Amino acid sequence: MTTTFNLKQYGINTETIYRNSSVPVLYELGLRLEKGTAISDVGALMTYSGHKTGRSPKDKRVVKHPDSEKHIDWGDINIALDEHTFMVNHERAIDYLNICDHLYVVDAFAGWDPKYRLKIRIICTRAYHALFMQNMLIMPTAEELANFGEPDYVVLNGGGFPANQYTSNMTSKTSIDVNLERKEIVILGTQYAGEMKKGVFSIMNYLMPLENVLPMHCSANVGENDDVTILFGLSGTGKTTLSADPKRKLIGDDEHCWTDDGTFNIEGGCYAKAINLSEENEPDIYNAIRFGTVLENVVYDKNTRKVDYTDTSITQNTRASYPIDFIDNIQMPCIAGHPENIIFLTCDAFGVLPPVSKLTPEQASYHFISGYTAKVAGTEMGVTEPQATFSACFGAAFMMWHPNRYAELLAEKIKEHKATAWLVNTGWTGGAYGVGSRMKLKYTRAMIDAIHNKDFENVEFVRDEEFGFQIPTTCPNVPSEVLIPKNTWEDKEAYTEVKKKLVNLFVENFKQFEAGVNEEIVKAGPEVDMSLQV
Ligand code: ATP
Ligand code: MN
Numbered sequence: 072m073t074t075t076f077n078l079k080q081y082g083i084n085t086e087t088i089y090r091n092s093s094v095p096v097l098y099e100l101g102l103r104l105e106k107g108t109a110i111s112d113v114g115a116l117m118t119y120s121g122h123k124t125g126r127s128p129k130d131k132r133v134v135k136h137p138d139s140e141k142h143i144d145w146g147d148i149n150i151a152l153d154e155h156t157f158m159v160n161h162e163r164a165i166d167y168l169n170i171c172d173h174l175y176v177v178d179a180f181a182g183w184d185p186k187y188r189l190k191i192r193i194i195c196t197r198a199y200h201a202l203f204m205q206n207m208l209i210m211p212t213a214e215e216l217a218n219f220g221e222p223d224y225v226v227l228n229g230g231g232f233p234a235n236q237y238t239s240n241m242t243s244k245t246s247i248d249v250n251l252e253r254k255e256i257v258i259l260g261t262q263y264a265g266e267m268k269k270g271v272f273s274i275m276n277y278l279m280p281l282e283n284v285l286p287m288h289c290s291a292n293v294g295e296n297d298d299v300t301i302l303f304g305l306s307g308t309g310k311t312t313l314s315a316d317p318k319r320k321l322i323g324d325d326e327h328c329w330t331d332d333g334t335f336n337i338e339g340g341c342y343a344k345a346i347n348l349s350e351e352n353e354p355d356i357y358n359a360i361r362f363g364t365v366l367e368n369v370v371y372d373k374n375t376r377k378v379d380y381t382d383t384s385i386t387q388n389t390r391a392s393y394p395i396d397f398i399d400n401i402q403m404p405c406i407a408g409h410p411e412n413i414i415f416l417t418c419d420a421f422g423v424l425p426p427v428s429k430l431t432p433e434q435a436s437y438h439f440i441s442g443y444t445a446k447v448a449g450t451e452m453g454v455t456e457p458q459a460t461f462s463a464c465f466g467a468a469f470m471m472w473h474p475n476r477y478a479e480l481l482a483e484k485i486k487e488h489k490a491t492a493w494l495v496n497t498g499w500t501g502g503a504y505g506v507g508s509r510m511k512l513k514y515t516r517a518m519i520d521a522i523h524n525k526d527f528e529n530v531e532f533v534r535d536e537e538f539g540f541q542i543p544t545t546c547p548n549v550p551s552e553v554l555i556p557k558n559t560w561e562d563k564e565a566y567t568e569v570k571k572k573l574v575n576l577f578v579e580n581f582k583q584f585e586a587g588v589n590e591e592i593v594k595a596g597p598e599v600d601m602s603l604q605v
Pocket of ligand 2: 311324342
């Protein structure tokens with residue numbers, strides 16, 4: 072606690088402010104004041120986010136302002152909000168923060184590259200939120216904090232208090248409002264901590280293209296020969312799981328930028344799914360759960376305080392947040408060169424996409440814009456059944472510009488740096504969801520190892536008739552029949568039918584982008600082949 076620091080410039084007069092407090096102090100406050108908070112047997116802080124246990128994308132709003140208006144891709148994702156309504160919600164958050172007995176402030180950085188670094192200030196009401204953001208942002212040294220000055224962007228997290236449903240443009244009691252001109256994000260009606268981190272990501276997604284930098288929803292790691300791999304993918308496709316690879320240094324698990332100099336991580340920590348977590352399958356993540364880690368919405372034994380990672384009675388979206396240095400093999404600082412391999416992860420619940428295939432640059436653009444996965448129970452509220460989803464740039468929910476802006480940047484960079492693009496299906500094999508099963512993690516890891524070891528340089532490929540991908544026919548440590556989806560299906564007719572269905576979903580989805588991209592990219596999409604007629 073400091074006596075000199077205050078928040079009066081925001082109209083907040085709360086006197087007790089814990090700014091960048093130590094982990095033990097945040098533990099003590101959380102345990103004492105936040106209902107349900109407990110310490111796990113290995114020392115993690117187990118916290119509860121309340122009724123929202125995932126992000127609320129439908130409740131995100133962006134203030135329409137003449138300065139930024141022309142850059143924003145307005146629609147269902149970036150829903151416009153007027154300045155006046157923003158101020159109504161802003162004042163509601165400030166009023167709430169003012170009646171709190173004490174507040175937490177996290178002053179920290181987003182972006183490891185000093186050239187593009189933002190100073191972020193989080194103002195929040197819970198020790199859980201402060202510890203979460205201290206894990207997720209890049210923490211300043213004591214000297215950097217002393218010289219911090221004014222932040223570039225401020226997150227006012229009044230999530231413990233609802234939005235007013237009768238405020239214009241509100242469709243629920245939750246509202247996440249981004250104001251690029253005031254450089255503020257206001258959160259009401261959700262205590263899910265992930266909103267803060269993805270809010271900061273949205274800001275980077277707006278700012279970076281202005282400087283010709285590509286912000287990316289991807290994980291990244293680097294091998295012994297300084298070869299960088301980035302792994303794009305929507306929630307649950309394996310970014311965090313597959314980037315934690317003891318053979319390679321982790322750069323980051325979720326948000327990166329690609330500049331003229333190479334790649335940098337936006338964040339200082341990782342946010343791993345904890346569902347079914349086991350030491351055997353994911354040792355690096357399992358062992359990162361210790362004193363300082365925030366465990367969200369997990370269920371534990373009342374006496375032993377041992378977590379049951381298979382228990383999803385609170386949510387399927389249980390999570391662990393820890394600073395990146397809780398992983399053993401990391402790139403520090405989290406900056407590296409240009410990517411050599413670009414992997415698009417998809418979790419195809421239809422079970423028809425090959426588990427690993429090589430893409431042409433045009434196919435890479437096509438699949439980047441499509442952003443296909445099948446959602447099984449995940450991060451977003453209300454999704455419990457699997458369902459095909461297309462989310463441009465593998466993260467449309469966080470993108471602020473039209474997908475073409477990001478796609479152009481990616482295409483330019485792939486071309487300039489001669490990166491190779493791959494599609495890796497971490498989803499179903501042997502049949503669709505319900506019949507088949509999820510690809511074994513050890514097989515997916517072996518396929519990614521093969522990419523890194525250049526094992527696919529000397530193998531035979533077959534062309535996927537409809538999608539046109541090049542599928543390697545052998546891979547070390549993977550049975551060959553697994554590589555060709557059709558071979559894993561007992562019912563070949565069903566395979567053909569389901570594949571046809573998926574091809575049509577791709578074609579339908581891409582129609583909205585056809586006019587805005589060049590012809591080669593449209594042509595790189597799947598074709599409905601005669602062989603698919605059942
Ligand atoms: P988010 O954007 O929400 O952070 P993510 O892309 O980082 O999502 P992960 O946290 O890596 O996704 O989740 C992948 C989940 O799928 C993990 O729970 C992992 O154990 C499980 N899984 C099962 N089979 C595989 C596989 N073959 N490859 C990758 N992950 C798998
Ligand atoms: Mn992740």
